[in-house]
Amino acid sequence: MKLLENHIAVVTGAASGIGRAIAAGYAREGAQVALLDIDARAAEAAAQEIREAGGLAESFHLDVRRREDCVAVARRVAEQVGRVSILVNNAGINRRNAFAGDGAAVIKDWEDIIAINLDGVFNVTHAFLEPLRASQGRIVNIASIQSFVHVRTPNSPAYTTSKHGVLGFTRALAAELGKYGVRVNAIGPGLIETPLNAQARANNPDLVRIFMDHTPLGRPGKPEDIVGPAIFLASDLSSYVTGSIVMADGGYRAI
Incomplete structure (x- = not known):
């Protein structure tokens, strides 16, 4: 039996990168x-690629910043796919304007990044809460090494x-939703290509070097x-794990 058979998984930001890789991996393990x-x-x-490989996948347009759209998509997923038991909050952006730089850019970075990376996680999770409670589901939030540190590269403080x-949201929900059998955890990637x-x-090779100088495995990660x-x-496999973060950073936080 595959590890995720009989599960329906929702993955945000699933069109590329980490989200696309997770969606494909879940499908290989039997999830719809x-x-x-x-x-x-x-x-x-991305969904078509999964189907061609023999998996089950459907795609839905969603801007996670729009709370009402998140509710509507949750309803459509319930009607067209079924009751969700796994949610991966992966959608996110980053920008690299310094806080002391151009004021207009800093303000826009703050508004855009918080709206997607943090408000978006709230919006989507809240929209899918009822099916996750009903299925004693699992929530996986994509956090970062920057859930702990501010990496010394050109980097937006908003990120x-x-x-x-x-990470704080992950721990708060784990504490609250455990009584319903819902487990909530995070993954902390390092530099992933x-x-x-x-x-x-491409434009700043020093950025990669700064990461690699601090990464024992000596390479960037792949999705x-x-x-x-x-x-x-x-x-x-993680039935007694909740409120935790699994670091996938090549050892960045070890040194």
Whole structure:
């Protein structure tokens, strides 16, 4: 039996990068997957890829900033796919304007990053809360090494703040929802090579070097490096794990 058979999993930001890899990994382990993303065409392409590999997947357009849209998508998933038992909050953005830089850019960064990375996690989780409670489900939030530290690269303070918030939200929900049998955990990636940071990596090789100088495994991660922890936290292998964060950072926080 596969680890996620009889589960329906929702993954936000599933059109590319970590979210796409997790959705594919869940499908390989037997879950039926709903891929949510603001890029509807790319989400459908990812879902089609899963179907061609023999998995079960549907795609849905969603802007996680829009609370009413999150509620509507939760209703559509229930009607078209079924009762959700796994939620992965992965949708997120980052920008690298310094706090002491251009004031207008800093304000826009703050508003956009908090709206997606933190408010979006709240919006989606709240929208899917009832099916998750009914199924004694599992919530996996994508946090970061920046849930603990502010990495010394050109980096927006809004990103660090948002990821601290994701970890705090994870712990708060674990404490509250445990009585319903819902487990809530997080994954803390280090530098993962995704489309989200491709331009920053290409234009600023020093950024990668700063990360690698602090990473014992000596390489950036790949989206597939997050799939194993995501399967573990969604499966019965982690049946007594809640309120925790699994670091997938190549050892960054060890030194």
